[in-house]
Amino acid sequence: MLSMKEKEMIEGSLRGEERCQRALFERYAPLLMGVCQRYCRTQAEAEDVLQDTFVRLFAKLNRYGFQGSFAGWARRLCVNVALKTYQRKRFSLEQTGLDNIPEHAGAPTAYTDLGEQELLDLIRQLPDGYRIVFNLYAIEGYSHKEIGEKLGIQEASSRSQLLKARKVLQQQIERRQRIAI
Amino acid sequence: MNPLDDLFREGLGDRKADVPADLWQKIAARKGEVPSGEALDQLFASRLAQRRAPVPAGMWDRIAAARRRSPRGAYAAAAGLLLLLLGSLTYFLGAGPQVPGNDPLAGSVGTATAFPLALPSASDDPSASSAAVDATALSAPPTVGTAGGRTLTAYPSPAPDPARTAGTFLDTRTSDRPAPSEWKQAAPPTATAARQAIAVPPLSGNSEWQLIVPPAALPELSAVAGTPSFRRSGGQRLRGEVLLGAAYAHQRFTLREGEDRSLRDAREVSEFPELSYQISARVQYPLGRRVTLLTGLTYAEIRNQLEYDLPSNGTMTLVRSNNHLRLLEVPVLAGYALSRGRLRLNLNAGPVVNLFSAVRGQYLDPTRATPLDLADSGHYRSNIGLGWTASLTTTYGLGANHATLLLLEPFFKSYPRSFTLPHAPLGEQYWMAGLQLGLRRSF
Numbered sequence: 001m002l003s004m005k006e007k008e009m010i011e012g013s014l015r016g017e018e019r020c021q022r023a024l025f026e027r028y029a030p031l032l033m034g035v036c037q038r039y040c041r042t043q044a045e046a047e048d049v050l051q052d053t054f055v056r057l058f059a060k061l062n063r064y065g066f067q068g069s070f071a072g073w074a075r076r077l078c079v080n081v082a083l084k085t086y087q088r089k090r091f092s093l094e095q096t097g098l099d100n101i102p103e104h105a106g107a108p109t110a111y112t113d114l115g116e117q118e119l120l121d122l123i124r125q126l127p128d129g130y131r132i133v134f135n136l137y138a139i140e141g142y143s144h145k146e147i148g149e150k151l152g153i154q155e156a157s158s159r160s161q162l163l164k165a166r167k168v169l170q171q172q173i174e175r176r177q178r179i180a181i
Numbered sequence: 182m183n184p185l186d187d188l189f190r191e192g193l194g195d196r197k198a199d200v201p202a203d204l205w206q207k208i209a210a211r212k213g214e215v216p217s218g219e220a221l222d223q224l225f226a227s228r229l230a231q232r233r234a235p236v237p238a239g240m241w242d243r244i245a246a247a248r249r250r251s252p253r254g255a256y257a258a259a260a261g262l263l264l265l266l267l268g269s270l271t272y273f274l275g276a277g278p279q280v281p282g283n284d285p286l287a288g289s290v291g292t293a294t295a296f297p298l299a300l301p302s303a304s305d306d307p308s309a310s311s312a313a314v315d316a317t318a319l320s321a322p323p324t325v326g327t328a329g330g331r332t333l334t335a336y337p338s339p340a341p342d343p344a345r346t347a348g349t350f351l352d353t354r355t356s357d358r359p360a361p362s363e364w365k366q367a368a369p370p371t372a373t374a375a376r377q378a379i380a381v382p383p384l385s386g387n388s389e390w391q392l393i394v395p396p397a398a399l400p401e402l403s404a405v406a407g408t409p410s411f412r413r414s415g416g417q418r419l420r421g422e423v424l425l426g427a428a429y430a431h432q433r434f435t436l437r438e439g440e441d442r443s444l445r446d447a448r449e450v451s452e453f454p455e456l457s458y459q460i461s462a463r464v465q466y467p468l469g470r471r472v473t474l475l476t477g478l479t480y481a482e483i484r485n486q487l488e489y490d491l492p493s494n495g496t497m498t499l500v501r502s503n504n505h506l507r508l509l510e511v512p513v514l515a516g517y518a519l520s521r522g523r524l525r526l527n528l529n530a531g532p533v534v535n536l537f538s539a540v541r542g543q544y545l546d547p548t549r550a551t552p553l554d555l556a557d558s559g560h561y562r563s564n565i566g567l568g569w570t571a572s573l574t575t576t577y578g579l580g581a582n583h584a585t586l587l588l589l590e591p592f593f594k595s596y597p598r599s600f601t602l603p604h605a606p607l608g609e610q611y612w613m614a615g616l617q618l619g620l621r622r623s624f
Contacts, residue, residue, distance in 0.1 A: 037234050
């Protein structure tokens with residue numbers, strides 16, 4: 001259920017009132033920036049995706065229709081923009097390997113002590129394909145079928161990418177832990 | 182051996198310090214198995230799913246600028262142009278070949294007007310044979326009648342065009358006219374329409390009958406291969422036209438490798454498209470029935486507005502100025518004529534050769550307090566090479582003889598090459614979409 005203030009902000013934005021649009025931006029930009037950072041390898045890319053997300057959000061706001069959570073709608077839009085950005089770069093799910101992952105990434109930490117930033121860093125070090133599938137499955141909660149449709153790949157490829165992503169993440173965490181102990 | 186060393190060795194060498202009781206628990210906890218599978222997912226999801234990240238300063242300005250430069254209008258215009266083009270192609274290609282616009286008779290061809298045809302009556306009285314036969318009845322078999330002692334055969338004919346039938350009367354009174362018996366033996370209307378003869382009453386009211394050859398009887402000379410034809414005079418071949426048009430010019434910056442993106446951000450949020458324009462003087466030279474060559478000279482000016490806040494006396498003042506990119510170019514276009522009835526369309530496409538380009542205005546550099554001059558930056562080319570353009574020209578005749586045509590021309594133009602030099606930190610590319618109005622005259 002939308003709070004009254006949120007509904008007013010959306011309605012005002014639909015009327016083209018910049019004050020409401022800015023308020024909507026200030027409320028949801030931090031959340032969407034968090035999403036962008038998970039899907040993008042660098043901060044600059046994340047900022048570009050956030051910008052595109054809000055441009056599209058205001059352009060398509062009339063499609064929201066006040067059905068369900070606005071945060072969820074905006075988040076799905078943001079994920080789609082991020083995916084489109086990476087699809088434009090024609091990332092190859094199967095060809096991306098583990099070569100680009102640094103050997104000793106981050107400070108020695110036990111997994112129980114891993115904070116948001118450390119976890120984010122681990123995700124961002126993943127190859128594009130692994131990172132996107134892991135984000136979609138593990139964090140956004142999409143099924144492999146939905147991921148396959150979104151990315152235009154086979155369900156089996158999505159499963160394979162997820163398993164590889166998990167394996168890499170696990171190895172990275174174990175490595176940090178060994179150093180910590 | 183130093184006695185001091187001995188003292189410490191003996192005192193501390195075999196000392197066993199107390200181990201904290203919870204040390205093993207701590208190690209065990211840290212040494213615990215790293216979660217795998219769904220548990221690993223849960224570890225990440227629980228900490229990152231609702232994570233909020235700081236939004237960089239100036240992000241709202243970037244979004245506002247990006248929304249302002251979003252070329253929805255231009256996309257709509259381009260889509261409209263495309264639809265118009267597709268519609269025209271469908272219409273013309275579906276209608277089959279048409280007589281090109283240069284033919285003065287083209288406008289009257291195909292107009293199905295009822296054309297009364299008189300058939301002789303059985304009483305052999307020409308004056309009584311004025312019963313009009315509507316052209317719609319011409320699908321009937323040949324009619325045989327007599328007039329002035331002669332037998333005439335009338336074959337059905339499509340609706341004739343008065344413009345074409347003028348001058349096609351055959352006077353039966355001429356001395357070398359065939360005998361009536363030969364008339365009756367005229368070949369049936371199978372192979373050529375020239376054999377179609379329709380009997381009509383004489384214009385002067387005398388007793389003689391005249392034959393009118395329907396338009397289908399005239400062979401289409403231009404359609405017959407190898408038929409010799411007169412070369413068109415120079416006045417019909419060359420046409421001059423001038424056009425003036427407004428356009429939207431879409432600016433796109435690309436970051437060169439290794440360059441700082443802050444310059445791109447600064448320019449994207451401070452420069453907005455304004456109404457651009459172009460003036461063209463062109464010559465059209467027909468190469469065939471439908472194909473024309475179009476060339477000339479075009480001067481185009483791409484205009485952008487620079488907007489920024491200038492601090493003065495503790496307050497911010499919004500400053501606006503204009504940037505201009507001036508282009509002198511030669512279009513070399515191939516045109517294809519699409520005509521139907523009064524509507525004339527020309528589809529043109531081809532390269533645009535840039536002769537000269539110049540820039541005037543300012544831009545924001547985040548490392549400088551004041552805007553910098555575009556021309557002094559040394560980043561811009563003086564020639565941007567080849568571009569390409571496509572347009573759809575519609576014409577409307579002015580005056581009694583249509584010697585002057587009014588032109589309406591939506592156009593699209595793209596410059597694939599960057600307007601900046603390779604060493605510039607940013608690439609800058611443009612495409613334009615607009616509408617031109619002009620006049621065309623044969624000379």
